[in-house]
Amino acid sequence: MNETLNARDKILEVATGIFYKKGLAGARMQEIADEAGLNKAMLHYYFKTKEQLFNEVFEKAFRIFLSRIIELLNSDKLLRNKVSDYIDHTIDSLVQNPGISIFVIQELNTNPERVSKLFAGKGNINLAIFEKQISEEFAGKVNAEMFFTDMVAMCIYPFIAQPMLKKIFKKNDAAYKAWLQERKEWIKNKLLSKG
Amino acid sequence: MNETLNARDKILEVATGIFYKKGLAGARMQEIADEAGLNKAMLHYYFKTKEQLFNEVFEKAFRIFLSRIIELLNSDKLLRNKVSDYIDHTIDSLVQNPGISIFVIQELNTNPERVSKLFAGKGNINLAIFEKQISEEFAGKVNAEMFFTDMVAMCIYPFIAQPMLKKIFKKNDAAYKAWLQERKEWIKNKLLSKG
């Protein structure tokens, strides 16, 4: 794709793809070097160890997730705009970055201590505003935690279960992509309708 | 847990736990042998290779998922009973088998060819009955594929995102478990209400 990358960035780009697909344990430094068109020693020159290279890849991936959520929780937009934006942005972003969801989720489950560290640094997650908006919008009938979980689940699940859902629904790549676009509106309706 | 297991079953039990946590590439045959209290050669005596041992673990795990879905789609129960049962059974089963969701999902994404093979054998998935019931119940306003995806997503996501959700909602293990029980009813309402 991008030919004008310095060695370090090229390594990161290639490593991202390989770590996404094979995970920390499954990835091979040699494979990353080969695909990046470099000597293996270069990887250790720019990133001391495999773990450090993995770390950088992971933290970049995680930021994509977290930033979207922080944005959602801390903005002062109207609830329905917030939710609508979150859904659009998340689905678009995941279409662009196939594999990123399972990658992040997998690593967070293998290594749960990471969660504390990652959340400690960045501006603390605060559900307060969101909770208030939910309460107002639905006259206290909707629980904010449940609502939040539904929203994220309905957006992300179609990506992590993609191989299975494609099979069950008998859709090819193109049809699945189109279906994901339809799904944006479906999720918005489902979440924001007052059942 | 179970002391009265023959060597083969003991290996399977231990391997399941380790593969769930570390995946195929991350697991070590030596570690499995140690934890099972056996010589490493025993693993190769009962299961020719690491891959074969992994296969057996995976297929057992996958069956838990698929059987639940087949049951849902092929039974002749009323829609609301079907859905209600699926939600209860799935959440209970996942509480009992922590880690199984990410394990299955991870492997299906790493190795998508598996999906075809796995679905080919077992009684073919047939959405027809389900689609008809959905259409009747919701007067054609609800798309069966979307409904199905929502249902599975809302049940499974809380397990794969457990470390993150625990942190965001500030819940410990016990509180999270209790919350999952509450969630059963929430999901039923959300799915079966006519919004």
Next chain:
DNA sequence: AAGAGAATTAACCATTTGGTTAATAAAGAT
């Protein structure tokens, strides 16, 4: 042009890892 510092490589190395082998012990059959 020369020298310094960064980038890049080929050749190595130690360790880990899946897998094998040959010998031994245990269990079942006759």
Next chain:
DNA sequence: ATCTTTATTAACCAAATGGTTAATTCTCTT
């Protein structure tokens, strides 16, 4: 009791893998 089959082990082995080193090339400054 003896033979046969099954279960189990210790000791090995070859390949793979992350990482290192010392030398070489490139680049930029003066």
